[in-house]
Structure formats: C-alpha cells, structure tokens
Amino acid sequence: MPSPSSSPAAATETDATETDASTARATGARPSPARERILETAFALFYARGIRAVGVDLIIAESGVAKATFYKHFPAKDDLVLAYLDKVDGVWSGQLHAAAQAAGPAPADQLVGLFDALQNACRRDGYRGCGFINAAAESQPGTPVHERTVAHKASVLSWVEDLARRAGARDATTLARSLTLLLDGGLASGTLDAAPEAPRAAKEAAGALVAASLA
Amino acid sequence: MPSPSSSPAAATETDATETDASTARATGARPSPARERILETAFALFYARGIRAVGVDLIIAESGVAKATFYKHFPAKDDLVLAYLDKVDGVWSGQLHAAAQAAGPAPADQLVGLFDALQNACRRDGYRGCGFINAAAESQPGTPVHERTVAHKASVLSWVEDLARRAGARDATTLARSLTLLLDGGLASGTLDAAPEAPRAAKEAAGALVAASLA
DNA sequence: AACGTAGCAGACAGATCTGTCTACTGCCAA
DNA sequence: TTGGCAGTAGACAGATCTGTCTGCTACGTT
Known part of the structure; x- marks a missing residue:
C-alpha cells in the first residue's frame, strides 16, 4: 500500500501549506486536518483504482475519519472528485x-x-x-x-x-x-x-x- | 437514443456475416441472433457511457433478451466486456x-x-x-x-x-x-x-x- | 410424437454504494 | 460555565448491481 505522498505526483514543493492554500482558494472551503486527510486519501485511491471503483466508505475508512465528517466537507462524492x-x-x-x-x-x-x-x-x-x-x-x-x-x-x-x-x-x-x-x-x-x-x-x-x- | 449501427464505428463492411464470423473465430462462441443483439447493444452502451456505468440489466432490457439467455452466452459481465x-x-x-x-x-x-x-x-x-x-x-x-x-x-x-x-x-x-x-x-x-x-x-x-x- | 435446444419472463439472494441521522466526545472562547 | 464547533462511531434506508434459479414457450429433429 503506497503512502499518499509517493503517489503519481509526489509533489516536490512544500505540500501542506501550498496545497491547503490553493485548494482553499479554488474550492472556497477552509482547510482542516480531516479534510486534508480525506483529500490525500482520495488522491491516491482515485488515481490508482479509478473514481467509480473507489467507494466513499473505503475513503472514509482509509483516512480514519467519521462518515459525518466526510459529508460535512464534501456534501457529495462528486465534490470530492x-x-x-x-x-x-x-x-x-x-x-x-x-x-x-x-x-x-x-x-x-x-x-x-x-x-x-x-x-x-x-x-x-x-x-x-x-x-x-x-x-x-x-x-x-x-x-x-x-x-x-x-x-x-x-x-x-x-x-x-x-x-x-x-x-x-x-x-x-x-x-x-x-x-x-x-x-x-x-x-x-x-x-x-x-x-x-x-x-x-x-x-x-x-x-x-x-x-x-x-x- | 442512437441506433446501434450509428455508433462510434459504423462499420462500412457487411456487418452481420463478417462480424459474426470474426467474433466466433476470436471467442470460440457460436453465433446466434440473441448473442449478436447483446453484443451490439453492449458495443453502443459501453462505448457511449463507459463499462462500469452500464449494468447488465440495462443491456438485457435494451437488447430485448432474457436474463438467462444473457448469462448463457456471457457467463460473466467480463466475458461480454x-x-x-x-x-x-x-x-x-x-x-x-x-x-x-x-x-x-x-x-x-x-x-x-x-x-x-x-x-x-x-x-x-x-x-x-x-x-x-x-x-x-x-x-x-x-x-x-x-x-x-x-x-x-x-x-x-x-x-x-x-x-x-x-x-x-x-x-x-x-x-x-x-x-x-x-x-x-x-x-x-x-x-x-x-x-x-x-x-x-x-x-x-x-x-x-x-x-x-x-x- | 417425443426430445433437446434456444429463448422468454421475472423473482430472488447477496453484495455494495451513496447519503442521512442519532448520539456521544473534546475543546475553545465568551 | 455554558454554548458552539469539529470530530467520532455506527446504524439505517434506499438504490443498484451481479449472478442464480424456476417455469414456461416454440421449434426443429429424429
């Protein structure tokens, strides 16, 4: 199981800050550790297995987050996509x-x-x-x-x-x-x-x- | 709803014979009208919407075939794919x-x-x-x-x-x-x-x- | 006339997937 | 200290998807 940061696009830039900032800018959502964990997990899983092939339950389990938390940050799977x-x-x-x-x-x-x-x-x-x-x-x-x-x-x-x-x-x-x-x-x-x-x-x-x- | 023959690769060649023959050769399955209808429908739907997005139920309904007939010709969805x-x-x-x-x-x-x-x-x-x-x-x-x-x-x-x-x-x-x-x-x-x-x-x-x- | 084969119709089981909801836990700030 | 907020845990509903199974019809062959 590859670590998230060894995935397709291992960013050489400083991850946390830069990514947080740009994500927040793009989506209007404020950053949060849980949100970032979800996105990181989704990034690795979606890329490796395809979007339809990965269910939200797996992302939730893999990112160690509660289901309610997931749906608070991403009201629908498509938002995460x-x-x-x-x-x-x-x-x-x-x-x-x-x-x-x-x-x-x-x-x-x-x-x-x-x-x-x-x-x-x-x-x-x-x-x-x-x-x-x-x-x-x-x-x-x-x-x-x-x-x-x-x-x-x-x-x-x-x-x-x-x-x-x-x-x-x-x-x-x-x-x-x-x-x-x-x-x-x-x-x-x-x-x-x-x-x-x-x-x-x-x-x-x-x-x-x-x-x-x-x- | 596009007719099967207007799909991505509207074959200019004589469809029935040539396709039947080559399909049979490739897969070892003998041709049959029902089988051909299923394959034709799957061809259009898989291409247009993606493989995972199309369920066997839809293919069965669209090709006007019974479920048992479908599974007789293609024991699993992957075989159809x-x-x-x-x-x-x-x-x-x-x-x-x-x-x-x-x-x-x-x-x-x-x-x-x-x-x-x-x-x-x-x-x-x-x-x-x-x-x-x-x-x-x-x-x-x-x-x-x-x-x-x-x-x-x-x-x-x-x-x-x-x-x-x-x-x-x-x-x-x-x-x-x-x-x-x-x-x-x-x-x-x-x-x-x-x-x-x-x-x-x-x-x-x-x-x-x-x-x-x-x- | 009997039989095998191809096909139709649709119920059913079991898994899986998305999204909702309830109830509880910390924490920080007013 | 009280109230709001972020998060955890997990049951639940409803849809959908694959694959199985039972029964029936029709036809061509022997």
Whole structure:
C-alpha cells in the first residue's frame, strides 16, 4: 500500500501549506486536518483504482475519519472528485512548468524540456496514466467532472501555445496542438507499455517538430 | 437514443456475416441472433457511457433478451466486456487499414494517410475517444481487460512499425512510436475538444515526422 | 410424437454504494 | 460555565448491481 505522498505526483514543493492554500482558494472551503486527510486519501485511491471503483466508505475508512465528517466537507462524492481533479491539476501543471524551466530560459528549449515531466511521470511506479483522461473516460460529456478535464487540457494547450509563440514558431497554434497531442499520447499509453521508449520518442519527436517549426 | 449501427464505428463492411464470423473465430462462441443483439447493444452502451456505468440489466432490457439467455452466452459481465473489446479492435483496425490503403501503395504515404481514420472517428457524433484507452482507465493492470488493451496497442504499433520499415525510415522503431503517440493523443483528446484542429494537426505532424525520417 | 435446444419472463439472494441521522466526545472562547 | 464547533462511531434506508434459479414457450429433429 503506497503512502499518499509517493503517489503519481509526489509533489516536490512544500505540500501542506501550498496545497491547503490553493485548494482553499479554488474550492472556497477552509482547510482542516480531516479534510486534508480525506483529500490525500482520495488522491491516491482515485488515481490508482479509478473514481467509480473507489467507494466513499473505503475513503472514509482509509483516512480514519467519521462518515459525518466526510459529508460535512464534501456534501457529495462528486465534490470530492472535483477537489481531487484540482489537486491533480495543481501537481501536474507544477511538474510541467518545472521541467520546462529546468531546460533553460529559451522558450524553444522549454517546449522540448517539458517532456521530461512526462518521462518522470511514466517512470514512477504506480503510474496509471493521466488522471484527467482517466476521469473523462469515466464521466459523461457535460458533467462537471468532464468539463474540468476539458478546462485542464485547454489550459495546458494555451500555455504551450504561448511558449510556442514566444519561441517564434511559424505556426504556434498548430505546433502547440501537435506537442500536446504527443504529450497526451504519452500520458495515455504510458500505462500500457512499461518501456521507457514512449516518453523518449515523444521528446525526440517534439524536438523535431519544434526545430522544423523554427527553420 | 442512437441506433446501434450509428455508433462510434459504423462499420462500412457487411456487418452481420463478417462480424459474426470474426467474433466466433476470436471467442470460440457460436453465433446466434440473441448473442449478436447483446453484443451490439453492449458495443453502443459501453462505448457511449463507459463499462462500469452500464449494468447488465440495462443491456438485457435494451437488447430485448432474457436474463438467462444473457448469462448463457456471457457467463460473466467480463466475458461480454472482452467480446466488446474484440469488436472495437476489429472495427478500429479495419478503419486504420482502410485509411492507410486509401492513401496509395507507398508505405510512406500510408503512414500519413492512416491519420484520416482519426479525423473520421473524431467527426462522428457520439465520439468519446478510444474504447481501449477508456477501458484501460476503468480497469486494473493485470486484469484480462487491461491486457487486451495492451495487446491491441502493441498490435497497432507493430503494424505501423512494419509500414515504417517498408517506407525505408531511418529509425523505424522510433518513428512508429512517435506516430502512435500522435494517434493515441488524438484519440484521447478528441473527446475533450470538438474542434477538428486536433486530427488535422496530428496528420500534419505525422507528415513532418515521416518526411524527416526519410530525408 | 417425443426430445433437446434456444429463448422468454421475472423473482430472488447477496453484495455494495451513496447519503442521512442519532448520539456521544473534546475543546475553545465568551 | 455554558454554548458552539469539529470530530467520532455506527446504524439505517434506499438504490443498484451481479449472478442464480424456476417455469414456461416454440421449434426443429429424429
């Protein structure tokens, strides 16, 4: 049984404070140890087993909280799911930005460097793809959960597009689209093939596309 | 309520005969009208709403079959799920091959042309991504359902790799990997963005990667 | 004419899942 | 000291889901 902090997105940032603050900001709920324990547990379980596959009873038992407490913080399971997705978004975006920055100051390098985040994610054990894509597969278009996924992907796309524009790409929109396609493909198929070739190929292809777009 | 034949993969081929035969071959079960009705219904419902979200009771009601008949043909729900995945595999592989062939006899053209299948798939309404990726998101690694997904992706990859080799690519393995990444990315994000830009960008990127790999 | 097979109809058992409700325990602040 | 708040413990209702079982009909074959 993996500890919560060793889960898909072991945050390198200071967990408690940062996460508390951003969660509170996003959801309007004030932080509390019990709430945080629930969210942490849900984060690990939802990601590892899927959302529908994990019942609230399990989360309650695993997080050592009373049922009434659970429903006080999250009036319905869906509210917890949304909070979970916000957490996934925060962690994954953080890793993406960090990987990009680590590649240096040039936007063109950052466009390629961001793929290191993919490689790191795939390497982690217990890796089970993109939490958002998985959530979307379990939800219907039009539901809050699904919309949250759409919003996340749109935000990543616009960030990459901005990078592409600053890199001076000929067609920043298309380049950004292609790169996120590569990223999503790596994310989606990372579960299906333990080999590290996929993320490597993704980065290589990204390099070729970026280069071709600048030439 | 969509008719079964208007579902994700409206097969252009002659349905009854071809599908019956291939299903029987794959699963070892003899065909029967009731069985086919069940499978057809499951195909539409599983794809549209997700596997866990659809109960056997609904499939039974929708396909107008008795419960005992259902369980005679599919002793457990998982058996139906597996048959469903085989059907998805058959249809999608068929579309992929058809799109590739339509691009002409040259393997290099086929590598790019196969992306038309993606475009067509995304355009269909009720499109909800790749049945396999969705199924994988709902299943645990190691289960038959998950393994079936892995096998499907591996078979697509090896087909593309063969094409790449015959096209004379410098590094056929990596090129194939990149192209399937692009394909999976398009498949996964097609649900999240109705715009037809994604498949277009995928094909464009594929063209660039193939060209670069032959130069 | 008898029989086996495929199918229909629906009750039933048992598990599981979400969400509500009651009752009790500490703790802190007015 | 009293009242409010966060939390614990767990019973309970109602829905839903998988899988079993009993009985019946219809048809084609021998």
